[in-house]
Amino acid sequence: MIRIERLSKQYDATTVVDDVSFEVEHNSITVIVGTSGSGKSTLLRMINRLVEPTSGRVLLDGADTRSEPAHLLRRRIGYVIQGNGLFPHRTVAENVATVPRLLGWPEERIRGRVTELLEIFQLDPALYAGALPHQLSGGQQQRVGVARALAAEPAVLLMDEPFGALDPIIRAKAQEDLLDIQRRFGTTVVLVTHDMDEAFHLGQRIAVMSQGRLLQYDRPAALLTDPADSFVARMTGLSDRALKLLSLTSAGEAALPGSSDGPRVASSASLRDVLSELLWRRADSAIVLGEDGAARGQLTIAAILARAHP
Amino acid sequence: MAISAPRQRVDRLGLLLTVAGAAALIGLPFVVFKSNRIVPGEPRALYEVLPFWAAIGFQAVLLGAAAVALGVADARRRLAAAVAGIVVLGLAVAAAANALTPPGNKVVRIAPGGAAWVLLVCLGLMATDAITRMRPRPIVRVLLLALTLGIAGAAIAHGTFDNLSVLREYAVNAGRFPSELRRHVWLAGGSLIAALIVGLPLGVLCHRVPRLRPPVLGTLNVIQTIPAIALFGILMAPLGALAARVPAAAALGIRGIGAAPAVVALFLYSLLPIVADTVVGLQRVSRAAVEAALGMGMTPSQVLSRIELPLALPVILTGIRVVLVQNIGMVTIAALIGGGGLGTFVFQGIGQNAIDLVLLGAIPIVTLAFSASVLLDALIEALDRSASASAGARL
Numbered sequence: 001m002i003r004i005e006r007l008s009k010q011y012d013a014t015t016v017v018d019d020v021s022f023e024v025e026h027n028s029i030t031v032i033v034g035t036s037g038s039g040k041s042t043l044l045r046m047i048n049r050l051v052e053p054t055s056g057r058v059l060l061d062g063a064d065t066r067s068e069p070a071h072l073l074r075r076r077i078g079y080v081i082q083g084n085g086l087f088p089h090r091t092v093a094e095n096v097a098t099v100p101r102l103l104g105w106p107e108e109r110i111r112g113r114v115t116e117l118l119e120i121f122q123l124d125p126a127l128y129a130g131a132l133p134h135q136l137s138g139g140q141q142q143r144v145g146v147a148r149a150l151a152a153e154p155a156v157l158l159m160d161e162p163f164g165a166l167d168p169i170i171r172a173k174a175q176e177d178l179l180d181i182q183r184r185f186g187t188t189v190v191l192v193t194h195d196m197d198e199a200f201h202l203g204q205r206i207a208v209m210s211q212g213r214l215l216q217y218d219r220p221a222a223l224l225t226d227p228a229d230s231f232v233a234r235m236t237g238l239s240d241r242a243l244k245l246l247s248l249t250s251a252g253e254a255a256l257p258g259s260s261d262g263p264r265v266a267s268s269a270s271l272r273d274v275l276s277e278l279l280w281r282r283a284d285s286a287i288v289l290g291e292d293g294a295a296r297g298q299l300t301i302a303a304i305l306a307r308a309h310p
Numbered sequence: 311m312a313i314s315a316p317r318q319r320v321d322r323l324g325l326l327l328t329v330a331g332a333a334a335l336i337g338l339p340f341v342v343f344k345s346n347r348i349v350p351g352e353p354r355a356l357y358e359v360l361p362f363w364a365a366i367g368f369q370a371v372l373l374g375a376a377a378v379a380l381g382v383a384d385a386r387r388r389l390a391a392a393v394a395g396i397v398v399l400g401l402a403v404a405a406a407a408n409a410l411t412p413p414g415n416k417v418v419r420i421a422p423g424g425a426a427w428v429l430l431v432c433l434g435l436m437a438t439d440a441i442t443r444m445r446p447r448p449i450v451r452v453l454l455l456a457l458t459l460g461i462a463g464a465a466i467a468h469g470t471f472d473n474l475s476v477l478r479e480y481a482v483n484a485g486r487f488p489s490e491l492r493r494h495v496w497l498a499g500g501s502l503i504a505a506l507i508v509g510l511p512l513g514v515l516c517h518r519v520p521r522l523r524p525p526v527l528g529t530l531n532v533i534q535t536i537p538a539i540a541l542f543g544i545l546m547a548p549l550g551a552l553a554a555r556v557p558a559a560a561a562l563g564i565r566g567i568g569a570a571p572a573v574v575a576l577f578l579y580s581l582l583p584i585v586a587d588t589v590v591g592l593q594r595v596s597r598a599a600v601e602a603a604l605g606m607g608m609t610p611s612q613v614l615s616r617i618e619l620p621l622a623l624p625v626i627l628t629g630i631r632v633v634l635v636q637n638i639g640m641v642t643i644a645a646l647i648g649g650g651g652l653g654t655f656v657f658q659g660i661g662q663n664a665i666d667l668v669l670l671g672a673i674p675i676v677t678l679a680f681s682a683s684v685l686l687d688a689l690i691e692a693l694d695r696s697a698s699a700s701a702g703a704r705l
Contacts, residue, residue: 050605075607085602089620099606149606158605 001026001188002047002156007056009042016042018212019056024205029182029189031203033196033235039212040192044158047190048077060156075099078157078187082164084145086133092118092144093129099152117147120184121177139170143177150185159191163198175201196236200244208232221248225310242308247272249307251288255297260285267296275304323439324379327432331376334432335369338424341406347419347475347664354423359406371398372429379436389440395433399426400465407473419475421666448688455684459677475666476673483655483670491674493569494651497644498637498678501573505580505633510626512581513588514614523589530582538575538640542647545571572644579640580633587629591622624693631686638679642671 002024009017017039024030034040045051047058049070058065065073086095093114100110118125121143133141142162149157162178163171179202182189193199199206200220207217208228216228224245227233237244251274252267262283265274267290274286278301285300339353356365371394378391407420422430441454471477480487516523536544550566552559564570595618603613619626645653652671659667 048605050601071607071609073607074605079602079605081598081602081605083598085596085598085600085605087599087603087617088596098603098608102607102612145602 001061002190003059003062004043004047005057005059007043007046007058008054009039009046009051010054015212017046017053020209020212020214021056022207022214022217024188024190026188027186028204029179029191029202030205030207031199032190032192032207032209033199033203034194034209035235036194037211038209040194040209041160043209044160044190044192047156048074048079048158050074075102075152076154076156078149078152078154080145080149080157080159080162082161084133084141084165086141086144086148088133091130091132092123092136093125095133095144096148096151098148103152105152113151117151120181121147123147138166139174142166142170142174146178146181150181150187153185155188157187157189159189161192161194164193178202200236200248208235210235221245224248243272246270246275246304246308251286251299252290252296254303254307255288255299256303258298259295260287260298260300262286262298264289265299267291271299271304271307274299275301278304320380321383324376324381324436327379327436328376331372331429331432334425334428335372338428340423340425341403341410342421342423343410344419344421344475346417347479347666348662351419351421354406354410356402356425359409360402364402364405368398368402371395375433375436385440385443389437389444392433392437392440396430396437399429399433400470402426403474404470407471411473416478419478419666420473421475448692451684452688455681459681476669479655479664479666479670483667486654487670490650490652490654494638494641494653494675495678497569497572497576497641497649497651498634501576501580501637502630502633504573504577505584506630508577509581509584510588513585513626514592516585516589517592527582527586527589530585533578534582538579538643539646541575541578542571542643545574546647549574567647567649569644569649571647572641572649576637576640576644580637583629583632583636584626587625587632588622591625592618594625595621624690627686627690627693631683631690634682634686635679638675638682642675 004023005021007017007020008015020039020043032040032043042051046053047065049065060073060077087098096114096117097110100113105113114129115125118128123140123143128136128140128144133144136144142165146162149159159178163174166174175198178189178191181187191202203220205217206220206223208215208223208231210231216223216232218226223232223236224241227236233241247270249271250267251265251269251271254271255267262285263277263281265277265286265288267288269277278284278286285298287298288296290296335356340356341354341359342351343354344351356368360368375391375395378388382388382391403422403426410420411418441451446454465471466477472481512526516526533541546566549564549570553565554560599617599621600613603617604610608616641649641651642653642656644651645657652675655671656668656675659665659669659671
């Protein structure tokens, strides 16, 4: 889908991104995580050529991104930045319609798409279509920013610290919304963050960067069980790595045959949540319920603990 | 008065205006009579020029306006009182001029005296203060301006003030006045348009290339410090040489004196406010909005025309307002080097010691500058308001 080949960026003598290669899977969320100054934003901005690489190349569906003018490439790629970057002098509807207008969609189709997106993002079009961005709350502005990025149905969505300016409660809601949207549209998302918890929560793949270099690109569980070096291990957090590992597996995946008289838990709950529930209720085992409410199996504390180490 | 009643406070501005107006009415002549336009005037007091009851009625209206200025806080009533005072003052001056002019005599000159001018300033201040307190919306301010100009223009067209000295001068110069007025507006507006054509792109360039800012703004700053007369002198030599060498330039009307150096000088003075405000306006545009616009696939020129310039517009308009008001005033001295415009009357009047002719040039200049300022202020506020007014009505 997106293939990054030996990508480097130098400003004068400083190397900001140093020979990075990896491949982003189609229809997934990939998170690039790193400390500030690690080059993660520059790497993201080289995908849509807001920053031109010094060397290396990016392939999108097999085609070099430099084979077309940068502004045409960017119209095919959604882009969301921290602080949303909404146009303050344009209404919510006009903001969302930005890329369809650039692409010359007919007005009818633009209006339909704007209405559809506002409804998906729980912004009543009758109330919000004509509003100006500063009339919206921070969480609403952020949703408009994502809706605007998705307006022209891009196959790829790039997000640069999209939730950085939100308070924790709105941030959690925005993360859930993103997971929903990704499942709904099958968009390939590349998201940059400095927050490892966010990376573990959202990412199907995580790229850990430091000082311009890609240290490890792997599934979240592998970062915990098999860190490439001590930096990755520290970055993912040594003190709670057992619990983090449990949080990556759902009760449905780990459920064993059998029954229990313990508390009921949803199959979508993480093992970390199930363990917490069992400790709280002083129970030894729990019943795992499917989405239809039928029992799918049971989980014991011992079975959970067996999964809490490599 | 009950002790609990709030103390009625005397309005300070009202007190100042009342004292100044009363002192002027007592101590200064109401109109000045001259048997011809050159001789020194003879002062005439109010009771010498108006019938007894007319003078009493006029003073009663002024007393009423003073009472409102001193004790009434409501801005609408203050405005009404001030407007009534101005209207009655205008009628009284016109009546005095009619009474003092022998029938058919075109030689005598009757001008408003010190008292009439001071009263006009006091009542005008009271009116503008009342309008400021009312905080009218931009469109209302423009309508008030249009209404004022319309009423004054209608009274002049009707001939109400025909026996006043300024309009006597106008009658003598009626053939030249419209063309000098047009020329004045053309010189001020034309140099503004030229400055916009050069200044806006230069401002955008200075914004995009920060290295250019210090030399460009520094140079324009230096030009701004050259006195206008000196700049005319500096331009005379090169423009004269250009006209002498290049026939095409001469054919276009370019000469060492006349309109060309005036327009070039005004253009140079106009550049600094326009370039500087364009740079400031563009710098105020949110970085995130520009970054998002680029990231979504706008070309740099689309970002400029759709995002940066619209968001910088209120600041750029502030620069245009400064330039327009400044130009309308400065065009006056273009008359010194044969540039024409209303300054022609001002300098002829100074040369002939005929203050009425000076006023024939000066009053329209002040009116033009004031109107331009009100119009552009209203436009700037209307643009800013569309963003800020809706901020109150949070959804």
